[in-house]
Amino acid sequence: MTEHAAPKLHNAMWPGLVGKGTDPGQEPPIGLERMLELTAAADVAGQRFDGIDCFLFLPHTSPAATDDELLTIADTIAGHGFTVGSLVAPVWPGTVGDSAMGDAAAREKFLAAVRLACRMARVFERHGVRKYGVIRIDSAEFGVNGWRQNPEASTTRIAATFREAARIAQDHGQRLAAEGEICWAGMHSWKDVLDLLEEVGMPEVVGFQADLAHTYHYLLGSNAPEHALLEPDHTAAEFWPAYEAMVAKLRPWTIDFHVAQTDGKVLGAGTHDKTGKHCPADDPAGRLDIVRCAGLWLEGAADRGIRHMCWDGCMFPNATLENPRTWNTILQTMIAVRDAHGWQ
Numbered sequence: 001m002t003e004h005a006a007p008k009l010h011n012a013m014w015p016g017l018v019g020k021g022t023d024p025g026q027e028p029p030i031g032l033e034r035m036l037e038l039t040a041a042a043d044v045a046g047q048r049f050d051g052i053d054c055f056l057f058l059p060h061t062s063p064a065a066t067d068d069e070l071l072t073i074a075d076t077i078a079g080h081g082f083t084v085g086s087l088v089a090p091v092w093p094g095t096v097g098d099s100a101m102g103d104a105a106a107r108e109k110f111l112a113a114v115r116l117a118c119r120m121a122r123v124f125e126r127h128g129v130r131k132y133g134v135i136r137i138d139s140a141e142f143g144v145n146g147w148r149q150n151p152e153a154s155t156t157r158i159a160a161t162f163r164e165a166a167r168i169a170q171d172h173g174q175r176l177a178a179e180g181e182i183c184w185a186g187m188h189s190w191k192d193v194l195d196l197l198e199e200v201g202m203p204e205v206v207g208f209q210a211d212l213a214h215t216y217h218y219l220l221g222s223n224a225p226e227h228a229l230l231e232p233d234h235t236a237a238e239f240w241p242a243y244e245a246m247v248a249k250l251r252p253w254t255i256d257f258h259v260a261q262t263d264g265k266v267l268g269a270g271t272h273d274k275t276g277k278h279c280p281a282d283d284p285a286g287r288l289d290i291v292r293c294a295g296l297w298l299e300g301a302a303d304r305g306i307r308h309m310c311w312d313g314c315m316f317p318n319a320t321l322e323n324p325r326t327w328n329t330i331l332q333t334m335i336a337v338r339d340a341h342g343w344q
Helices: 032-041 067-079 104-127 151-171 190-200 212-220 236-253 290-298 324-341
Strands: 008-012 051-055 083-088 135-137 176-179 206-211 254-259 266-269 272-276 308-311
Touching (some): 067 083, 104 135, 135 151, 190 212, 236 290
Parallel strands (some): 008 308, 051 083, 135 176, 176 206
16 A cells, blocks of 8 residues: 555546547447446555546536536545546537637637536535546647647637636636647647746646646657657657656646556547557556656646646547456556655
């Protein structure tokens, strides 16, 4: 058993949804209750997951859910012995939101999604199932072609939308974390997301969400070759100085953290046409020393308000998600991270 009480160990619910659907070639989504069951069944020497991070859209959570319906969901989550941490706001076109760099109507939809997430967060807090965590956002602009037509103006528009979202979050006692992912325009490289966060200029409310798999692709410049710090065939001796340099830039902004693994490939599924591929924690093709990499992001984490970390395994096949060994291996890996870098 770990000697550290923090950070708490959470599992993400959205791997049951992201990349899933009813289109040809897609696997069906896995419902919230089943994801909770799979998470609750994981056990490593008596240690279980402490909680979950939630996806605030169908089929897990209806955006039209009443407070009473949300309280029922909270009861279900608590019934498995879990707390709720970070919440993913449905900011994308086709859900509640729309592009943060779009026209006035699109940006208002984006803000409506943030309001929705803040309301749901407060309901979970009143219930008592949620005591920490952030609300995760992104630019909701898939791909970078539109952004590249005028990078400076595009980033300025996204930043203006994020500042309005920050004021909404602040009014609800919430913080927003912008996901560092190569598929989101204006956030598709370490340099561009840093520029965006600095232009937003509200670090007390808007920070960064670091995912080990996604930020590896920042190093490679997978969607921004001009900002690459490494070649794909890099050596370990080349990796660590580059990784440390990138983390040093983004760590002060990091308020939410995902443990993950990647084989360095770019994956597409559904609307996610270009995203950093997640792998099982023990994948022999994994590029990352998870424990060592996590330690760099977790330096000073408690001072930045981080109280939990979450596993992310987006776009795993359903057979992988349904395999109990998957979750025990993930949990064991997260315990190793906490053993090495946790706190009281």
